[in-house]
């Protein structure tokens with residue numbers, strides 16, 4: 001078996017050392033030319049070149065904890081501190097026993113990439129036991145290669161960049177409908193003012209707020225920033241997947257029309273199902289109606305019924321009269337319905353869609369990061385406030401201003417629609433999106449299981465052990481470094497703190513080109529043959545949201561950028577970004593958005 005070699009982590013210049021040494025290959029073993037010894041700090045070191053068998057290599061350092069439970073309780077109790085403390089002690093590769101299995105923890109990005117590149121050969125996908133029951137045994141995440149590659153091709157066609165470009169109008173309309181409802185509900189929740197509402201408008205405001213709150217599923221607008229972002233993510237994901245609903249005639253006025261309210265209510269119902277599904281992944285997996293796992297199984301059944309009927313409708317449209325297709329915006333379900341059974345059977349399509357919805361669970365928290373780290377200055381949020389006063393967003397005001405400036409230029413060049421060409425011209429929004437994905441990663445780890453003995457850093461990962469791949473690159477502790485999109489701007493883009501630290505100074509961040517390959521950005525979407533199918537959709541959603549927010553809304557949270565994130569049981573701001581308010585900008589301040 002041939003395995004690609006990597007060099008020492010922390011020494012980017014020395015990455016990629018060519019083919020593996022033939023003498024190091026042993027039947028049933030795989031090796032990676034290793035970097036520095038475990039525990040050796042960040043200084044790097046030479047590649048190990050011993051010709052001994054992998055089976056003779058020592059295990060990584062670390063502790064296996066108590067019988068049966070190992071160190072699982074410490075992981076649950078300490079959250080990200082669990083990994084930080086041991087990584088300090090042992091270096092970026094160590095062993096433990098969590099979630100019922102001996103596990104090697106891999107923290108250095110080149111090592112993570114080496115493990116992910118070994119998928120199907122040295123490693124196989126591994127998910128906690130409840131996953132097969134919830135996402136489905138035929139979902140992309142669980143299919144073995146080569147079938148996984150064949151089915152993935154169908155999903156890549158449906159969610160690739162060109163396809164996503166065609167879904168954008170529906171995605172933007174769904175986002176505007178949801179945000180408008182959120183803003184209307186905020187006004188009813190004691191937010192006051194906003195949009196120039198005077199005493200005369202108070203009764204109308206209260207009625208609109210009540211209707212908006214009902215459409216949002218009763219979520220209290222000022223205290224539910226995370227669930228509302230989950231709802232927003234559900235609305236945009238389903239707009240891309242299913243296309244505009246009959247209740248969402250293009251051109252209806254969102255936030256006010258019945259169509260928009262129906263769209264938001266449908267998104268809220270689906271968000272509840274998605275949230276019930278995600279809730280089932282936390283053990284124990286007891287299928288009783290009152291347990292989270294039981295509720296998740298019930299949600300899965302409902303979702304499968306919804307997607308099966310959408311697939312059948314899409315097939316009927318394909319086989320039916322031309323007028324069934326005419327005027328209908330394209331959606332991912334149409335592309336999936338076009339896949340021949342040999343490329344993806346019905347079970348694979350439906351479980352794959354559930355896997356996509358499960359992937360989309362990361363979208364809500366990532367959208368929330370935009371709201372947390374980018375905040376308009378006070379005089380924008382509260383017309384009449386003294387210009388120049390901060391809003392608790394700290395450096396976020398600077399990025400709000402940069403995004404506003406970019407949107408003015410985008411509107412001048414492309415008009416007010418937020419389409420594919422407009423997204424292309426948004427380097428600042430792109431940098432903001434990448435930074436939101438980098439900081440406090442919402443998918444903190446990817447698991448694999450070794451199917452052969454494997455060498456990493458001169459240590460042995462035994463066959464059958466789990467491997468925990470840290471996706472966060474240099475991010476170890478949540479929310480502890482600065483939110484600095486400048487690190488992604490290669491054109492000088494203001495040269496923020498990160499660029500300066502990395503020696504980028506005024507010439508922009510030297511790490512920017514590394515986003516596509518190995519770099520400090522981590523692997524938020526994974527890497528290799530199982531990399532995320534939803535990356536183009538996610539990037540488009542985040543950029544469109546950044547554009548929409550600065551064009552049409554003002555917002556503020558009490559804690560601003562300072563609120564820390566926690567990782568257990570799921571990545572989120574510790575207090576849910578409480579005291580959050582979102583408003584429509586008054587007419588004079590708003591920039592136009594076409595097609596909504």
Ligand code: HEM
Pocket residue numbers: 125140141142148152159237352355356357358359360361362363366442443446447471523524525526527529530531532533534535537538
């Ligand atoms: C911020 C949002 C997201 C993050 C951070 C994320 C992250 C990831 C990661 C790390 C993987 C690799 C898992 C592995 O290697 O085992 C993955 C796979 C996957 N993601 Fe995403 N994802 C996101 C959004 C989405 C969306 C919106 C979709 C649907 C359109 C999606 C669909 C999938 C699917 C189907 C896979 C499995 C691919 C395969 O096994 O071949 N994800 N995602």
